Amino acid sequence: MPNPRTSQPDAIDAALSACADGNPELFAPVYDSLAPAAYGTALGVLRDPDHAAEVAQEVMVEVWQTAARFDPARGSARTWVVTLARRRAVDRVRSEQARRHRDQKDTDEKGAGGEYDMVAEHVEQRLEAAGVRRCLGSLTDTQRDAVMRAYYGDRTYREVAEDLGASLPTVKSRIRDGLIRLRNCLGVDHA
Numbered sequence: 001m002p003n004p005r006t007s008q009p010d011a012i013d014a015a016l017s018a019c020a021d022g023n024p025e026l027f028a029p030v031y032d033s034l035a036p037a038a039y040g041t042a043l044g045v046l047r048d049p050d051h052a053a054e055v056a057q058e059v060m061v062e063v064w065q066t067a068a069r070f071d072p073a074r075g076s077a078r079t080w081v082v083t084l085a086r087r088r089a090v091d092r093v094r095s096e097q098a099r100r101h102r103d104q105k106d107t108d109e110k111g112a113g114g115e116y117d118m119v120a121e122h123v124e125q126r127l128e129a130a131g132v133r134r135c136l137g138s139l140t141d142t143q144r145d146a147v148m149r150a151y152y153g154d155r156t157y158r159e160v161a162e163d164l165g166a167s168l169p170t171v172k173s174r175i176r177d178g179l180i181r182l183r184n185c186l187g188v189d190h191a
Contacts, residue, residue, distance in 0.1 A: 009076045016077040020068040027064055030077070035060050037078055038085040045089035055092055059085045135185035143178030150175055 012033050019026035038059040043052035063070075063081055070080055136144055149160045161171040 009078060012077045013070075013072045016063070016067055016070050017072060019064075020070070022067075027067070030063070030067075031060055034063065034078060034081045038081050041082045041085040042089040042092075045086060046092060051092060052089070055085060055088050059088055062088075131186055132182070135182050138185050139178050139181055143174050143181065146171055146174040147178040147182070 012030065015026060015030045015033075019030055035056055039052055039056035042055035042059070043049060046052050046055065059081060062084060070077060074080075075083075136147070139147065146160055146164065149155050149163060150157065153160075155163065157172055157175065158168060160175070161168045164171060166174075
C-alpha cells in the first residue's frame with residue numbers, strides 16, 4: 001500500500017479507500033494527512049481555534065465512519081474532507097447565530113416584561129411605604145423615636161440607648177414593642 005505521508009493525492013485517496021473496512025492502523029496516516037486541511041478550512045470559516053478544532057475532530061470522525069462512501073472518481077480525499085469541514089463549519093456558524101438570536105429574543109421578552117414588573121414593584125413599594133408611615137404614627141413617641149433611630153438611622157441598640165440617655169434593656173423593650181405594634185398594624189403574619 002502506498003504511504004499517504006508522501007502527500008501525493010493518489011496515495012491519500014488509496015489509503016482512505018483501504019481503511020473503509022475499519023482498520024484503525026490504516027486510518028492513522030489518512031488522519032495525519034487530512035486533519036490539518038480540515039482544521040484550516042474550519043478555522044477559515046469560524047475564526048476561533050477551539051471551535052475549529054472541534055469541527056475538525058468531528059469531520060475526521062465522520063471520515064473514519066463513512067470512509068466506504070468515499071469515491072475517488074468524484075474527487076480527491078482532500079477535496080472530500082475540505083468539503084465536509086466547510087459544511088460542518090458553516091452549520092456551526094448558523095447554529096451559533098440561531099442560539100444568539102434565541103438568547104436575544106429571550107432577553108428582549110424578559111426586558112419587556114421587566115418594565116411592567118418594575119412599575120408594579122415601584123407602586124407596591126410606595127404603597128408599603130405609605131402603610132409604614134401610617135403605622136409609625138400609631139406608635140408612642142418613645143417607641144417611634146427608638147425604632148426610627150435603630151432602623152432608619154442605621155444605629156445599634158447600644159448607640160440608640162446612648163443617644164436617648166436610656167438603659168439598653170429599656171431601649172430594646174421600646175423597639176421590640178414598637179415592632180410588634182407595627183407588625184399588627186401592617187397585618188403581617190407572625191409565622
